[in-house]
Ligand SMILES: Nc1ncnc2c1ncn2[C@@H]1O[C@H](COP(=O)(O)OP(=O)(O)O)[C@@H](O)[C@H]1O
């Protein structure tokens with residue numbers, strides 16, 4: 001969809017902002033450009049809409065060298081969102097959002113109707129339409145920025161650190177909202193951030209840049225976590241990449257064992273005979289009630305009479321990741337994670353060691369083309385379905401709410 005072929009950008013002062021970049025971005029996915037400050041992310045992004053012209057190499061869009069397309073026409077198909085929404089302060093929110101449709105010559109009525117639609121799409125109440133940007137929170141402004149970028153319904157969206165200027169809670173809300181929006185819109189999005197967590201949360205594919213404008217690795221988030229290409233990437237991804245990788249493994253992929261699971265109506269003698277220090281007590285539907293410590297069981301009677309220790313939490317084999325499973329094991333008084341099915345009935349248990357062995361055995365999905373970063377700049381198709389599911393889960397788990405936020409957009413033209 002968007003292809004960089006041996007692209008470099010050198011400034012007259014001798015700075016190499018981007019160095020021999022070859023990269024192909026999939027249609028309909030989110031590609032994140034991530035790396036330390038000054039590594040060439042913004043320059044790379046702006047070469048897509050010709051705000052910056054390469055010194056060498058070719059950028060093409062849907063197979064066409066973008067130098068053959070005049071800049072205003074090119075930008076009509078490319079929305080642009082920047083860090084501080086970049087809204088026009090003296091125009092109402094509705095008029096800000098209507099900017100591009102008006103530029104395209106739509107009637108005022110039609111442009112405003114479209115703007116009202118977009119306001120709703122980004123989760124802002126209609127009453128905001130008449131306000132001015134300064135009357136909105138940073139997060140809300142950022143949303144308006146996104147709405148403005150979507151004005152002409154461009155197939156491509158460039159976003160340069162759009163959520164970096166808001167506080168962490170609003171940022172998490174904006175990210176969740178952004179994932180929801182993309183599920184609806186399926187735009188081809190190039191998203192710049194310096195935050196690797198944001199990259200992993202949002203990206204279908206991630207291009208990690210190192211200082212000097214060099215591409216260090218282009219891969220799916222899970223492969224970046226599982227197999228960083230070198231020490232730079234490993235360091236950038238962080239010390240806890242093993243734990244974070246668990247978010248991309250489905251709990252259903254890790255093997256469970258039956259364990260000592262007994263109904264509350266069972267006699268305590270059965271629990272003692274189990275030869276386990278802890279017995280999981282369940283109701284008639286096999287839903288877990290709690291753990292019974294075998295050493296503390298009464299002499300006689302049933303498990304219904306035994307003191308139970310709360311579970312901590314269970315994990316679902318239908319929706320949860322291996323990360324939830326491991327957490328369940330770590331918090332459980334018996335050190336055993338309890339896996340349940342869609343009805344909440346116990347399927348089995350596993351301790352942290354067993355989970356970790358299971359995770360190690362779970363395959364990292366091949367992203368063959370995406371892996372061929374340096375050599376042949378082929379591209380990963382579109383993050384595979386599993387990774388998407390996992391990512392959605394992560395997003396849901398971390399920020400289920402919706403909030404307000406800010407956004408900024410530029411129809412291409414003069415923003416910087
Ligand atoms: N107009 C310019 N003239 C000279 N150097 C520039 C110019 N724009 C960017 N640079 C330099 O190019 C490098 C990459 O910049 P940029 O793409 O903005 O990095 P990032 O967005 O990753 O922080 C930096 O060293 C920056 O100082």
Ligand SMILES: [Mg+2]
Nearest residue numbers: 041042043160
């Ligand atoms: Mg930048």
